[in-house]
Amino acid sequence: xxxxxxxxxxxxxxxxxxxxxxxxxxxxxxxxxxxxxxxxxxxxxxxxxxxxxxxxxxxxxxxxxxxxxxxxxxxxxxxxxxxxxxxxxxxxxxxxxxxxxxxxxxxxxxxxxxxxxxxxxxxxxxxxxxxxxxxxx
Numbered sequence: 001x002x003x004x005x006x007x008x009x010x011x012x013x014x015x016x017x018x019x020x021x022x023x024x025x026x027x028x029x030x031x032x033x034x035x036x037x038x039x040x041x042x043x044x045x046x047x048x049x050x051x052x053x054x055x056x057x058x059x060x061x062x063x064x065x066x067x068x069x070x071x072x073x074x075x076x077x078x079x080x081x082x083x084x085x086x087x088x089x090x091x092x093x094x095x096x097x098x099x100x101x102x103x104x105x106x107x108x109x110x111x112x113x114x115x116x117x118x119x120x121x122x123x124x125x126x127x128x129x130x131x132x133x134x135x136x137x
Contacts, residue, residue: 012032041073042073042076045067049082049083078113080108084096084100088120
């Protein structure tokens with residue numbers, strides 16, 4: 001994970017909670033001994049999402065964001081506003097829309113900050129036609 005191996009990090013995250021897979025990893029490397037005792041939480045994903053957004057690598061942040069939702073986790077409201085705000089500032093409409101779709105699919109409540117970011121970006125990008133982005137999800 002520290003070397004930027006996103007695929008390996010996501011594989012590791014997916015293994016956590018699967019005792020058999022954790023034991024298999026521990027047999028292959030002593031680095032993974034005790035992995036079955038780890039409890040994966042959204043904050044583990046948030047660390048990487050924040051890191052990659054801060055280093056202007058939104059595609060990598062999106063991979064962790066998607067994996068978080070695929071594993072059934074929901075983040076704190078700040079991670080959604082950070083994600084959308086960063087994508088809007090980078091004018092990454094593709095990832096912005098994908099983030100909104102994943103939020104809708106996961107039934108993430110829209111905070112005031114998220115609504116503000118969506119409204120501002122939609123006004124400048126033509127993302128929506130109305131003033132309330134929820135109508136377009």
